[in-house]
Amino acid sequence: MRRETVLLLGLLLVLLAFPAFAGPYALAVATLILYFAYTGQAWNILMGFAGHLSLGHALYVGVGAYAAGALFFHYGIGPWAGLWLAMLLCMLLGALIGFLAFRFSISGVYFALLTIAFAEFTRVGFDHLDWLGGPGGMFLKVAQRDAWDLASFRGPPLMYYYSILFLCAAAFALCFFLLRTKAGYYWQAIRENEDAARALGIDTFRWKMAAVVLSAAMTSVSGVFFAFYYNNLFPEQVFNIGRSIEIILGPVIGGVGTLFGPVLGAAVLTLLSEAITEALGAFGLEIPGVKQVFYGVVLLGVIVFLPHGIWPALARRLRLRSGA
C-alpha cells in the first residue's frame, strides 16, 4: 500500500473514532474544521484545478442555505428535497457567472471581481426579501432531540459531525477521482496555459463551465449543512465577503490544487483561531478584529515562507506525493 493511502486511512479512522473521546466543544471545533475542509475542497476545483479565482463562494453557500432553509421554514420540507433545489439554483448561478466571464474571456482579477459582485448584490437583494426574513434573518425551528432524525436532518451534534465527515470524505474521493479523469487533466491544462490547451483540442469554454458549475453545486451542499447546523441565516452574515475569504483561506494556506491542502489548511486555521480565542479569553482580553489580524499574519507567513502552501512542503518532508 502506498504511504499516502496509509496516511489517509489512518486519518479517516481517527476521525471516525474521534467523537468517542471528544467533549461537546472539541466535537464542535472538529465539525467546523470539516465544514471548511469540505467547502475549501469545492472551491479548490475551480481555483486549484481549473485556475479561476472565485472570491464570492459565499454566494453559493448562502443561496444553498436559504433555498433549503426556506423550504423547511415555510413548508416543513426537509433538506433532502431542499438539497436538490439548492444545487439547482447554485448551478444556474454558477453557469450564469461562468457564461458571462468565459464568453467574454474574462479571467484573473476580473473574474474574481465578477464573483465578488454577484455575492454582494445577492446579499443586498436578500436584505430586501421579506419572504426570507430580510435583514432580520430566518430562523429554522430547533427541536432538541437526542435521536437522529435524518429525514429532516435534526439531531444531536454527533449527527452533524458524521454528516460533514461523510461529505468531506466524499468530496476528497471525488476530487481524487476527477484528477485522474479527462476533466482533471483538461482543467489543469487550462490552469497552466489556456492557449496551449486550446491548441490541443480542448474546448476550454465547456470545461471551465463544468468546473464552475460543479464547484457551485458542491458549495451549495455546505450551505444546506450550514442552514441546518446553525439554524439561523442572516444575509449580512452568510453572503459577507469575509465568508468568501474564510472559505478560500484553508486551501490557500494548505496548498492550492492539492487534495490534502484544503483539509490541512482548514484544520490549521480553525485550531489556531480557536486557540487564540481561548488564549485571549484566558487573559481577559476582548479585542474585536484580533482573529482577522491573526489570519492576516498567518497568511503573510505562509506566503513568505511556504508560497505553495503547507501541504506541498510537508509532503516533501514526509516523502509523499505532494499532488495527492
Next chain:
Amino acid sequence: MTALLEVRAAGKSFRGLRAVHGATLEVPQGAIVGLIGPNGAGKTTLFNMIAGVYVPDAGEILYDGRPIHGLRPDEICGAGIGRTFQIVKPFAGLSVLDNVTVGALLRARSTAEARSSARGIVERLGLGPKRDLPASSLTLPDRKRLEVARALATRPRLLLLDEVMAGLRPTECDQMVEVFRALNRDGLTILLIEHVMRAVMALAGSIVVLHHGQVIARGAPEQVVKDRAVLDCYLGEEAEV
C-alpha cells in the same frame, strides 16, 4: 497529389498593419513544406490563421477541401491539424508525461490509453528519461521537443511546426529531422516555419517564401535558394557573412 491544406489569398491586418496579404499556398497530402522568410514576414500570423487563433480578414483556408477559417483552435485541432508554438507554452506545473497525456486524451477512449500512447510519443522524441519531471525544469531544446510531442499526441494528419529547431545543437537538429522524416513516412503531412536552413533543406520537398506578408517565391528548395528575390530579401544577408 491532392492538397491537404490550401490557403487562398488569405489576409490579416492588425490596426492597419498588413501582417499577411494575399498569401496563397498549398500543402499536398504527404508532403513536407517549408515556410521561410525574414523576421516579421508574417509566417507566424499565417500559422495562427491556419490554427484558428486569428480569423482571416480576407481569403479562405481549406483543409481536406473543407473551409476551416472561422473555426476555433480546438475545433481545428479536432479536425486533425496539430501545432506547436514558437514561444513554447508548456503546462509548467505538470510532468512531461502529463503534458503529452493532455494531448493524447483528444483521441483516446480512456486515461490509461492516453497515458500509454503518450509514453510512446515521449520516448520517440527522446524525452523518456525526463518524463516524470515537471515541464518547468526542462531546458529550451527539451521544451521544443515537448511542444512537438504534445502536438503529435493529438494524432494530427497535418502538423504545423513553428521554429522547433531553434536553439538545438546541429546533432540534436539532425535527430529531430530524422523524427520528422519517420513521421512523414508514416503519412504525416508537415508545414514548417524554420530559420535553421540545415533543417529546412533536409526536410522540405518544397519551400514557400514569405516577405512583407506576401509570397514572393515558391518551389523546390534548390531553386528557391537561388531565386534573386529571395536572396535579396532574406538569404542575401546570410550569404554575405
